[in-house]
Amino acid sequence: MRTLAPQVVGIVSRRFGDFDSAEDAVQEALLAAARHWPVDGVPDEPRAWLVTAASRRLVDLWRSDAARREREARVIAWEVPAYDPVDHDDSLTVLLLCCHPSLTPTSAIALTLRAVGGLTTAEIAHAFFVPEPTMAQRISRAKATIRASGEGFRMPSAADRDARLRSALHVLYLLFNEGYASTNGDAVQRIELSREAIRLTRLLVASLPQHAEVLGLLALMLLLEARAPARSDGSGALVPLPEQDRSRWDRFLVTEGLDLLRQALALDAVGEYQLQAAIAAVHDRAASAADTDWAEILTLYGILEEITGNPVVTLGRAVAVAMACGPRAALEVVDAVEDRLGTTHRWLAVRGQLLEMAGETAAAAATLDRAAATATNEAERRHLAALAARLRSPRVTRGG
Template sequence: MAPQVVGVVSRRFGDFDGAEDATQEALIAAARRWPEDGVPDEPRAWLVRAASRRLVDAWRSDAARREREARVIAWDVPAADPPDHDDSLTVLFLCCHPLLTPASAIALTLRAVGGLTTAEIAHAFLVPESTLAQRISRAKAQLRQSGDGFRMPSGADRDHRLRSVLHVLYLMFKEGYTSMQGESLHRIELSGEAIRLARLLTERLPDEPEGLGLLALMLLIDARRPARTDTQGDLVPLPEQDRTLWDEALMAEGVSILGRAMAQRAVGEYQLQAAIAAVHDRAATADATDWREICVLYELLEGVTGSAVVTLNRAVAVAMADGPVEGLRVVDEVADRLGGTQRWLSVRGHLLERSGDVDGAAEHLERAAALAVNLSEQRHLVTQVRRLRRLPRP
């Protein structure tokens, strides 16, 4: 809902910078009032009115803008939900302006489009809140100086921004699917918004293969969400999930969209990730998973991305196909780049257990738990450590 509100207020008042700040204040006000007063019948209209009032108030307090204030006050703030016009994609592409660095574009998008607070984004990127706030302020200043205005780019300009747009949508979905903080593993509203925006993007660009691939990836992964936590909200690893809880409609839609993407014969990283997700989804049981095919797909993905994280994921597939010793060999290939991360320690710990090194496994998983910022993941890792400490030694 956040990008829709930013879009309406930006289009009405011609001030993206002020509209984004005002929308953040309106969202904070809603978080305080709605639990007590109840959610209004038209929540978006409520947020638009609240953001519009805050923007006008901000302009009133600036003596240098009195002339513009008089013009704005004459406009009517919408009393009902705005017409069926969604500016979310315009906001998204504006946040991915080529003048901005990738870090600035991602931070601004997560705030303006994802609705995350500055503190939440700072926590996710492990930087001080003041640093993140300055990054967002500089990004908005650069957008003002660009003089582009609030419009959807077209042609080469749009194509130039598309890679950044896909990347930030992917990050939004990841944060929603595995939150970087808090008790809950999921932030459903954030992953849901990423899927909604990806749908809008594919409607606007129906023949863009990586846009289709990203939407397919999101759907194929989100289909497993009902089985990903137990009744206490704790993480359930993929091999242990009840696959009857997976959403078959989402899986079928994801596979269909992936087919449309692959038909364009321009395979990219999101299509390959979606293909890997599809192999998992079509396996009736964990044992039926075609790990050989997944290994091949990860090798292709490595060639496209050169990512150490992809190599680490390939290590898991190699371990399943060829045994834990081979998996550990691949894990150690990226020790210099990922050796101090939660994910690397966790993967290596599980493979050490499979190879019979219980003490080494417990040590790695304990270190991974100490680095975990999501409490659900942390509890899962601590439980595994306790289990390993109780196992008899050979």
């Protein structure tokens, strides 16, 4: 049913010219389907059923507004076709509209999950640990922002499409990351969010099968998601990449991810998502942590850092420097971005582990304690605190 959500939003919005009301009406139609289909059975034409239900809801909404009598008459006169041709699928238009550049990433993610993902407001609120009324307000403000922009329901112009697509890729990337490495909560990861990001990115690939960065983003997601079964142990504790049991990785996802990456790189338009996927591929191809080609990863991080200028990428490069050239050189890389990331748990965690590699046990423990105190995910906080406690243990000796 969720795969139909953006199609139905697109049909109703395109026919009636009102994305805001159409999106609300489709949400109610999806809820009605969730109630009736398990009892009555899935209709022969589920999309037409949803379009009809949403259209009737729009009539009910507009009927109470005297100023819209004329539009009401037009809606009532319209007959919903039993089947809408596949070439009228507006899923891409809906996604790009939800990722309007005037929206914050947080608002765009929420609106995308509702209009494209078909999730209820309650489900989205639960996923992001906020009250349902707060999430409802966030979605309402996002739609109001789009409405105020004066943009109708249509595919963006050619001049605007690339910028809008970059925004959509960023939103899907952030959604996946929130599932893969949860910002809050007790769990290491939230599969429901990362899998939803993958599903939505597959929709984008279906619409743009020759776009290198779209392919690259899906490849990155699959190559990382393949590790999900090994990223936590039976108690829910975080298992770092070098310690993961690689036999538990999903090799089907790895194979698909590598194939998508090959397709993307063959298009000769290398971008940041393809580079991140290429780094993930080096890890996924290695039979063990010891077999990892850190020189290749270091080269890829250097290119990625040059393209993005992102200090988080610099942290990743620092880890590669440590493995290829030693911890002292890596500490210099980390310290170069202290002014931008020095208060974050991610920077503190990387620096603490580099200090441990350099044999500075006491300083490493103190830094990891600070990282644990700053972390907002409970599983990550426990992991960092355990690392610090281990370093303070009498059994730990200094290394070289």
